[in-house]
Amino acid sequence: MATLTIRNIDEALKARLRLEAAQHGRSMEEEVRAILRQALSKPYRTEGLGSRIRMHFAHLSDPGVALPPRDEPPRAADLPE
Template sequence: MATLTVRGLDDETRARLRIRAAQHGRSMEAEVRAILHDLLMPAPPARGLGSHIHARFAAIGGGELEPPARDEAPRAAVFDE
C-alpha cells in the first residue's frame, strides 16, 4: 500500500474536506481515498449486454426481423399424457 503526502492544501479546501468526511462518517484520510477511488476507477458500462451486441453487429446490417403474421387465433396448449 502506498503513502501519499499532499502539501500546500489551502485552508478552504481542507475545511471542505473535513466537512465532507464528517458527513460521510469517515476520517479525512478515508474521504480522500474514497474521492480518488470514485474519480479514477472506470465507470460501469451504461448499457447492458444486449445493447453492446446490437452495436457490434449493427454495421453489418440484417438485424431487423419482421414479426410473423398473426392470422390464427391463439389456441390452448395440448399436452400428451
C-alpha cells in the first residue's frame, strides 16, 4: 500500500474530520480513505463542459425559439447603420 502525506490542513478542517471519523466509528486515517473512495467512485465524465451545461438546463428549453440548421453557412449580422 502507498503512503500519502497531506500538509497544511487548517485546524477547523482537521477538527471536522476528527468529528466525522468519531461519528462513523473510524480513525481519522480510515475516514480519509472512505472519503477518497466515495469521491473517486463516481464515473469519470467524458462529455465536455458545454454538453454538461446543456444537459443541466435542457428542461428549461423554449420550444418557441427557432434555431437555424447547423448545415447553414455562417452569415454576417444585419446591423442598422
